[in-house]
Amino acid sequence: MNTILQQSFSVSFQYPVCFTEDLFSLENPILVDVFEKGKSVKTFFVIDSGVTEAFPDLISKIKSYATNFKDLFFLCAEPLIVPGGETCKNDPDVYQQVVKATNDYGIDRHSYIVAIGGGAVLDMVGFAAAISHRGIRLVRVPTTVLSQNDSGVGVKNSINYFGKKNYLGTFTTPVAVLNDFNFLKTLDDRDWRSGIAEALKVALIKDLSFFEWLEKQALALSKREMEPMKAQIIRCAQMHMDHIAGKDPFEFGSSRPLDFGHWAAHKLEHLSRYRVRHGEAVAIGIALDSCYSHLLGWISKEDLDRVLGVIRTLGFSLYEPELSGENLIQGLREFQEHLGGKLTIMLLEKLGKGVEVHEMDENLIQSAIQLLEEENRTVKNH
Structure with missing residues (x-):
């Protein structure tokens, strides 16, 4: 019995x-x-x-x-x-x-x-x-x-x-x-800007008005103006708290929407032996997944340019050499393992709205990396 x-x-x-x-x-x-x-x-x-x-x-x-x-x-x-x-x-x-x-x-x-x-x-x-x-x-x-x-x-x-x-x-x-x-x-300039990547992340997947505010304040933030920084921190913290208070604060499931851009970021940090700091890696991860979303036909080239433009204005790099090769793709597998379930990645359906997917095309990821490298090279040439 x-x-x-x-x-x-x-x-x-x-x-x-x-x-x-x-x-x-x-x-x-x-x-x-x-x-x-x-x-x-x-x-x-x-x-x-x-x-x-x-x-x-x-x-x-x-x-x-x-x-x-x-x-x-x-x-x-x-x-x-x-x-x-x-x-x-x-x-x-x-x-x-x-x-x-x-x-x-x-x-x-x-x-x-x-x-x-x-x-x-x-x-x-x-x-x-x-x-x-x-x-x-x-x-x-x-x-x-x-x-x-x-x-x-x-x-x-x-x-x-x-x-x-x-x-x-x-x-x-x-x-x-x-x-x-x-x-x-x-803080040095790298650490000053680094955390803003997390604000950009949460704005892109949850709040178009916050993204538009960051777009307008990007130059002021890059110039280390304290008042917009305070406003950014409080608003971003509130959005993270609201999410934590939601249905899965201890992440028992495989959904981690606040990790937009993070699957590549975590691997990039490791591949660079942490030469690339977390916020810098997140900014590049956001750029990469935005390129991927564009190649899927979900966001327009104009919207992609807006995202990349904010990242550049804040002072971030768009590309690091560690992005190339099979090693980055391994980060996708490790991210799934860390989730403990099926692969769940946040992408952009449109600016201000994220959507979860459960698979990513490795060939399309390579195309997104190439697009990002081209965008970075264009900026440097100008």
């Missing part, structure tokens, strides 16, 4: 995504407002080395802030400084340093880990926090455009493994996401 007991329950997740300036000013309570009230909670900071280099007084400001609010939280150890970028996700020793700290300093499930840095550091620290004690409370402080408008607001945490991006990871919600616009001021 078979006995089957059916279990069913649901859990509601809530966390604030905040936008501020000068997070560690003694007059700004936004950080301590997220801590559990009624006791001084143990807190451990993990900081991207690029951030401490750009803001050499950051650690002293954190210590001063902790002293001022000592009734609400205390630092259990010196902040851990870790390398930023994909280095921290490629080297297992880095996330293991965070895990070791949880053991060394008695950081438990009622403690807090505050991660300050770009998206890669937030991914890595989030993964370490999630697997320690089955989940230590995490506060994210994104410091790049890419992490403030996209990766930092979500529920994904990961490291790279077996030479594959995000192979090990978890879906774990943060306690809060605190975005400080002041961190953006010291």
Whole structure:
């Protein structure tokens, strides 16, 4: 005889995504407002080395802030400084340093880990926090455009493994996401523009009016004007949050519409040994899949030119030599494997509306690559 007991329950997740300036000013309570009230909670900071280099007084400001609010939280150890970028996700020793700290300093499930840095550091620290004690409370402080408008607001945490991006990871919600616009001021031009690719991505597949706004503001954004950057970040973050709150926040299915342009981007990053940064690779991936959509007859040449024009005006390259050859196609197979189901790729039915397909023609992909190379060569010749 078979006995089957059916279990069913649901859990509601809530966390604030905040936008501020000068997070560690003694007059700004936004950080301590997220801590559990009624006791001084143990807190451990993990900081991207690029951030401490750009803001050499950051650690002293954190210590001063902790002293001022000592009734609400205390630092259990010196902040851990870790390398930023994909280095921290490629080297297992880095996330293991965070895990070791949880053991060394008695950081438990009622403690807090505050991660300050770009998206890669937030991914890595989030993964370490999630697997320690089955989940230590995490506060994210994104410091790049890419992490403030996209990766930092979500529920994904990961490291790279077996030479594959995000192979090990978890879906774990943060306690809060605190975005400080002041961190953006010291970004180099590549990191400044890199995150805008994610805004372009979500606009193209979901919101024509947002694409048209980006089209108008592309030059101002490329010139590092702060007000349009703030507006872009908040609008993009809201659209990502709305999607996460939808029917499949933990991606149990194979549909990942917010990964438009990403199947090629992930492989391009790896093939370039991360010389091409994530946002730069996404911009090229968007350009490639837009070319593919045009070759299918879904978007006109005029619309394709608009998409490529925005990408160029923002300062992105349209093409990298690693796009050529069979290796990129392998990225399509790896993307399907990562989804864990049938291949599901987002393409453009029209500007502002994405459509999912479950197969891609490898010959047409090669034609799209050739078209993109020609477009890039035309721009360079002019």
